[in-house]
Amino acid sequence: MAPIRIALIGLSQSAKTSWAGDAHLPYLLSDRGRERYTIVALLNSTEQAARRAIEHYELGADVKSYGSPHDLAADPHVDLVMCATRVDVHYDTIRPSIEAGKDVFVEWPLAENAQRAAELAALAREKGGRTVVGLQTRVAPAIVKVKSLLESGVVGKVVSSEVTAATLYGGGDSISEGLAYFLDKKVGGNPVTIAFGHMIDFLHHTVGEYATAHSHLQIQRPQQSVVDADTRATLATVTSNVPDLVSVHGTLQPSPYVAEGASLLINFRTGPPFPGTLPFIWTIHGEKGEIRISSERGTFIGADASGFPVPIEVHDYATGEVHRVKWEWEEWQEALPIRARSIGKGYDLFYQGGVEGGGLVEFDAAVARHVLLDAMLWP
Structure with a gap:
């Protein structure tokens, strides 16, 4: 099977903390990851910031840089969009890609509250893209x-x-x-x-x-x-x-x-x-x-x-x-930084076609967690 063409949202050169860089990128740039995925685009707050990150992480001149979620969603060469930004921008950042029917991987929490998470889950069901939420433990x-x-x-x-x-x-x-x-x-x-x-x-x-x-x-x-x-x-x-x-x-x-x-x-x-x-x-x-x-x-x-x-x-x-x-850990996981090991397993399972049954969490299952947390935080 051909590698899945992936776009990363939130891989920043200047961020004080970078879950995308620490937990996602090591697998995607490993030999195993490159067999299964090809990084084709980055989305950051501006196109210039995305280009700086591409150069900083030496991803290659052919990787596209985007500053607009709508422009990324319109790219026909992107199969999977991965979002690892602060949670309160998840909704607006990934909604256009869900609307376009792309597969989407969003770090946990899916959105800032259960209502918005449910809206994303409903839209994904309507548009048909596969979904994963980063509850990788x-x-x-x-x-x-x-x-x-x-x-x-x-x-x-x-x-x-x-x-x-x-x-x-x-x-x-x-x-x-x-x-x-x-x-x-x-x-x-x-x-x-x-x-x-x-x-x-x-x-x-x-x-x-x-x-x-x-x-x-x-x-x-x-x-x-x-x-x-x-x-x-x-x-x-x-x-x-x-x-x-x-x-x-x-x-x-x-x-x-x-x-x-x-x-x-x-x-x-x-x-x-x-x-x-x-x-x-x-x-x-x-x-x-x-x-x-x-x-x-x-x-x-x-x-x-x-x-x-x-x-x-x-x-x-x-x-x-x-x-x-x-x-x-599996032998290939041992070669990765600790934060990338369970994330890497998730990518492996997604590539093999497994989502919920394989231990991965779809948007609908994540909504159930949001409902529980919202009931506690907003009684």
């Missing part, structure tokens, strides 16, 4: 392994599960200027929608969806200083309306490996954990044993664990023994 090997353990019945049916998590970013009384938008929930990008959002997606992917649930959210530190990232000088004082503590308790839907009435309890907060305590501990209690998954890098299991183990341990109630279950 579903295909991270540690999560794939946990799901396979549950399906094998190694601990019997799940009777309850609980998570204690903290994000390593933020949590104090200051935030860097580049992330100041995390303090305004209207923007749609913040620790609840991003760190908690990624986490609750892979939890539900593994143990199933809530049948019923109740949430409690709190803003522990509303007054925040916006500081210069280099000098730490205070630039402004802002009142945050984004919760920094989230607690959700609910009953899971029963399944072949989840018992009737099983509970999922989640406690999440911003900021580092108490010294000596891991920022992510997930236990799954079964009829015959339990599984524990932990991470030194918090909730970002598939994207930010380079050099840090993510152990999976199984406690067998009958024998009292605890053993560690091995998991590993």
Whole structure:
């Protein structure tokens, strides 16, 4: 099959943070990625900015530069559009390409709220393009392994599960200027929608969806200083309306490996954990044993664990023994930076034609996550 012709939105030379450069580009420029994808265009805020990025990343003079989403959407030589910009520009940036019937890959969150996400999903269904949202932890090997353990019945049916998590970013009384938008929930990008959002997606992917649930959210530190990232000088004082503590308790839907009435309890907060305590501990209690998954890098299991183990341990109630279950990246993933590995797997699955069934998330499934988060953030 010929390589998929892809256009990248948000690959910037000057951005303070570049998820497109850190997580997408390494795979696309690898030998494996080049066999499956060809970068044919970039869209940035201006055509000149796109051209500078093309030159900076040495993508080649034949890669087209665009400053208009409508011009990109009109390019017949683009098959797939990938968007990795700030979430509050997703809608306007990708809508023209969806309207044109192109396949679209959008980083999570899909849009700044459930309503706009649903509009994009409805339009994509109407126009017929394939869609993917970057909830890539579903295909991270540690999560794939946990799901396979549950399906094998190694601990019997799940009777309850609980998570204690903290994000390593933020949590104090200051935030860097580049992330100041995390303090305004209207923007749609913040620790609840991003760190908690990624986490609750892979939890539900593994143990199933809530049948019923109740949430409690709190803003522990509303007054925040916006500081210069280099000098730490205070630039402004802002009142945050984004919760920094989230607690959700609910009953899971029963399944072949989840018992009737099983509970999922989640406690999440911003900021580092108490010294000596891991920022992510997930236990799954079964009829015959339990599984524990932990991470030194918090909730970002598939994207930010380079050099840090993510152990999976199984406690067998009958024998009292605890053993560690091995998991590993595929050989080709090992050659990529950690942030590009699960993203790369997603690209592989998309190239092979798999979307939802292969662990990738379509727009419609992402809308369900948005609905859950909006109900919590906008009660």
